Amino acid sequence: MVLPVIRTGFAALLALSLAACRNPQRDAMKELEKRGIEASGPSLLAAVEAGDAGLARLLLQARVYAGQRDAAGNTPLHVAIDRGNLAIAWGLIENGADLAAANPAGVTPVSLSVYRGETAMADRLLDAGAPPEGLTPDGDMVLPWAIRNGRLVFLRRLMEGGADPHQKDAAGNPLLHVAIEAGRRDLTDELLKLGADAAAVNGAGESAVIAALRKDWRDMIAPLVRAGADPNLPDRDGRVPLDAAIEERDLPLAKQLAGLGARPPGGSWSAALWKSIDARDIDVCRLLLGLGVSPETPGPGGRLPLEAALNADRADLLHLFLCYGADGDSLYYEASRRKLGHHVSLLLAHGGQPRPLPAPFLDTPLGLAIRYGDHRAVALLLDRGTPPDQLVAEGQSPLHLAIVLGRSKIVRELLKRGVDANAPLGPAVSDAFLKLVRGGTLRWLLRNDRNITPIMLAADCGCPDTARALLAAGARTSVWTRRNHMWPINIAARKSDVKMMRVILGQDPHVEQRRIVVDLSDQQAVLYDSSGFELYRTKISTGKKGYATPAGTFAITNKYRTWTSTLYDASMPCFQRLSCSDFGFHQGVVPGYPASHGCIRVSAGNAQKLFSLTELGDRVEIQP
Known part of the structure; x- marks a missing residue:
């Protein structure tokens, strides 16, 4: 009786041992060899094209190359999605297929899934990290295509998956224009909720307000303007909406536009x-x-x-x-x-006495003088006892109004009368004031943050003379917003305003002693003086493929003789940050070709030399 029990236990133990020693990849290779099938990428592609899910699974278990392309440049994942073989596609995703791969026509797995109406596959791809971009087989960008074809579910999923809300279609139409011209009110509302760029214009320079008026969607004008659409942009015939409304004696529309800031x-x-x-x-x-x-x-x-x-x-x-x-x-x-x-x-x-005017102004004489840029009237009103901190129609101080309107002379006059150069804006910023603000970043901060100071308003308005007046009156640049920790120079950097960054850094915005020109193609950096004379030249190494160094105009906003990268935990001596961004000059290996993660490497001795020759605020021009 004991002997059978021992034999049974031994057999079970042996079975467990054999199972533990199994190797799925080796087993798959043996099975493929038995079938006479080569374990290769072409074999996988052929199995996918034939719809043979079992063979495809066996090849994936053998870990063959999953990126083999057919004659048209499609990967196995493209083929599986296109032919509706979702089980195979699922297996390719789970076994590391390239989810961002595009065929020569620019079609990605995500865009193909959307085009084929494969909701589950699109969700699976996006959940697995596939980029929400690409072209459809008919050549349209996937997000505009989804909008034009009324695919609300795909629109929402693509936007939630990180699709760029600022993108435009091939004809230059922003997303909201595409939805409006397609007559899709539901998609228009959804795009606004998902943060689509309402301020973007189409190829003819027309705003979303123009597109809505063509559809006679008057109730959409207010949401569009509140989201950033400019009601003052003309249509392709050069007429602004307000002008057209008055010419057609459409007084209700004209009043509506006027109430939304049309001028x-x-x-x-x-x-x-x-x-x-x-x-x-x-x-x-x-x-x-x-x-x-x-x-x-x-x-x-x-x-x-x-x-x-x-x-x-x-x-x-x-x-x-x-x-x-x-x-x-x-x-x-x-x-x-x-x-x-x-x-x-x-x-x-x-009687001719200055006093607040009736509706629709409901403003103070000082507010009106600032609004129209009448410096003399401002001075006279202040001389006659008008309080310099009396709130204007928008609910903010005269100083704040003068800054956002770019009235530098009036700003100086108010500061001369003792107005605090560091007085933050009130906590409740009205829509009327927001409409006067030029930059989208500052508008967002005013809606969602606190501790917005006059120098931050000046950094956004693009008027260096205003910023200089504030700094001369004691405005502090070492302040930041309460929630998002945005400094004045961050706001100027977001607008690529080198002159404003120079002012904030204590430099003359109009007289630049030196500038650096970085040539990405020649992998060289040249330092010039104000007359264009070459002071110094050095070889560099910029961003490699996938980490390209951005072209554009920047300013040196930080200098650190010793610095450790917060992204890669790597030492970067002689680091010079550009426009508050995550890249800049630093000492590193210069192999003669682009090899960095986006920064501009300079060899050891040259990096120290360049560091010693530059100053904060110096302009850096990065050319392709």
Whole structure:
């Protein structure tokens, strides 16, 4: 009885030992040899083309090359997806197939899956790390194709998988334009939720607002503008939406556009104003004045609107122009001579005293003076006791308004009157103020961050003189936003504004003592002085394939004689960071060809020499 039990236990132990010694790859190789099939990439490609899932699985188990391409340049993964062999495709993904491989037509596994409507396969690829990009077999980019064909699920999945929200289709149309022109409101709403670039323009330079108006999607205008679309850009015929609305007497649309920040091209609608005055159309006059047209706009022969209203005996027009700030002092005599008592009463009632104007301005005299860049009026108002920190219509201080509008002289005047150069913006930033801000980065910070200071506004506005005035008044550059830790120089670097970066770094923005030109093709860097004379030349090694050094114009924003890379934990002596980015000059091996991870390597002695010759703020031009 004991002997059978021992034999059974021994057999089980032997079976376990044999199983532990098995090698799946070796077993697969033996099976392939038995079948007379070569364990190679071409064999795998042939198995996929034949739809033989068992053989494909056996070849993958043998770890053959999974990137073999057919005559058309397709990988086995392309073939499996195209022929609907999802089991084979699944096996290729699990066994390390190149998920980013594109065929000569630019078709990637993800774009092919989207084109074939294979939702599960697209999800599997994206979950496995495949890039959400590529062309469809008909030559369209995958994301615009999904939008044009109403594939909401794919759109959402591609965007969530990291697709570029700023991309455009082959015709230069941004994503929102593609959705609007395709008549897909649902996709338009989804794109806005997913962060598509509403500020992008199509090949004709038209904004998304123009595209929405062509579809008569008036309810979409406000969401588009709030997301960054510019309501002031013209259509392909040169007409801005507001101009077209007024010409067509579409007052509701004109009011809507005006409420969203639309303004006359060039700042003046004098012809439209005088057309409405001659037609005695008070509604259009009120609309145009509300848009910012000056009530002092001269017409034919130098006439002023007040004079036209008086001559036409139109008290309503006269009152309207006076309410919007027209100066009626010169009309007192004429109104009295003509015994127009009501007109005289109106002129006397308005009195010419500076005061807040009625809707739609609801602004202070100081705010209006800043808005129109009237430095003299600002100085006079401050002399007469106007508080220099009195909030303007947008809910911020006069200094903040002057900075975002680029009024450097007014900024100096306010600072001279004791305004704090470091006073941060209020916590609640209005949409009206956001519309005045030029850069998308700062708009995002104003919506989502705190501790935005005047020097940060100046870094975004692109006016070096404003930044210099603030720094002279004690503005601190060593401040950062509370949540995202953005410094003033980071904001200037995001805009590639070398002059602004030089100001923040304490350099003259207009006089550059030296500059460095990096030639990526020749693998050389040359230092020039301000007159173009060559001071120093050295061989370099820039980014290798997959880590290309970016071309463009930069500034040296940091210098460290000793530095350790935070990305690769490698020593990088004589490191000179470019525009607050993750690359720059540093000492390293220079083999004579691009070999770095994106930085610009300089040999040991030359790196120290170059380090000693440069200063913070020096311009660096990297050429292809």
